[in-house]
Amino acid sequence: MKSRVGLLAFGAFLLGIGAMIHAGRQSVPAGDTVVLVTLDGARTEEVFGGLDVGILASTLKAGQKLEELPVYKRFWAPSPEERRRKLMPFFWTLVTEQGSIAGNRRLGSAVQLGNAHWFSYPGYSEILLGEPHDAEIKSNDPIRNPYVTVLETLRERLSLPRDKVATFASWSVFNEIVEHTEGATYVNAGVEPLETPRTDIHLLNPLQAEAATPWDGTRFDAFTFRAAMAHLASARPRVLYVAYDETDDWAHDGRYDRLLESFARTDTYLKEMWNWLQGQPEYRGRTHLLITTDHGRGHAAGDWRDHGAKIEGAQETWIAFASPRMSRRGEWRNAPALSTSQVAATLASWINVDWNAERPRAGRPIH
Secondary structure, X not given: OOOOOOOOOOHHHHHHHHHXXXXXXXXXXXXXXXXXXXXXXXXXXHHHHOOOHHHHHHOOOOOOOHHHOHHHHHHOOOOXXXXXXXXXXXXXXXXXXXXXXXXXXXXXXXXXXXXXXXXXXXXXXXXXXXXXXXXXXOOOOOOOOOOOOHHHHHXXXXXXXXXXXXXXXXXXXXXXXXXXXXXXXXXEEOOOXXXXXXXXXXXXXXXXXXXXXXXXXXXXXXXHHHHHHHHHXXXXXXXXXXXXXXXXXHHHOOOHHHHHHHHHHHHHHXXXXXXXXXXXXXXXXXXXXXXXXXXXXXXXXXXXOOOOOXXXXXXXXXXXXXXXXXXXXXXXXXXXXXXXXXXXXXXXXXXXXXXHHHOOOOOOOOO
């Protein structure tokens, strides 16, 4: 298991840093762009139903009243549809008006892990390889991925400079997860400084270390997002992966209130990034976005904090799409089951790379 952490309020400062990120002009190679975003351990319950009142009630301390909790006042609504829109308003506007989302089992749509472990490294590896490798990838230890990932392959197939295929992650183990060959792509993970001539981002580098989380090797998602946005503006990548972590960290810590706040913050990050991309001529109408998670977690008050092979529900995931090549809108209904192992081929197909040609056992692209 990854280690876990606490939070500091950097809102005003980080907004100031965000305002300083300007659209530095560099040419981007012709063609489409793919963006992958993951929310670690994000349950289907919150994604499709917002605040889970049973889980929140289970966290009450003696003398507390549910209706008086700030997160209850902020996120409660009578229906699942209202609650999820309160939690992630931009996300649900995006998947309704410009994309779609699979994984709501109440509507006959399922997305499931192919690996047998149901925790982070195996889940991320399945996302990036298109197939599980249960014998080789069976822990969260920082072991170099034994297989070439889709990120490395896209860089090679498209003959891109290293900084045009970039990963920004809150968890340091992404240095090993996303690359078989170290240095094959651009990776900034954990409490690593961002290499850039930009003086505004230089302020972030010491702060992300000083604002230490209680989770070993993990920084707050706010720093990951700001670093990713700075790289977008300056390097103009063709392939971008942003991996957030706090939805898993706060759950392990039993802080359901902080978990909900993390979902809401991530929604604002998605909105800012998507609107920025649509405001750039080289990205507008040519950017394909896929949002998913590495694993689910338990369904009930007794196991919602946990995941792994013994926790029922940890195998249940979801996938959201916003792609010019996909006409489906809203929630998938009564649809064939999907697998996390289909993500790699889907990403590759959006920029005309056949992932299954080299990996015939990998999951097929989602259309």
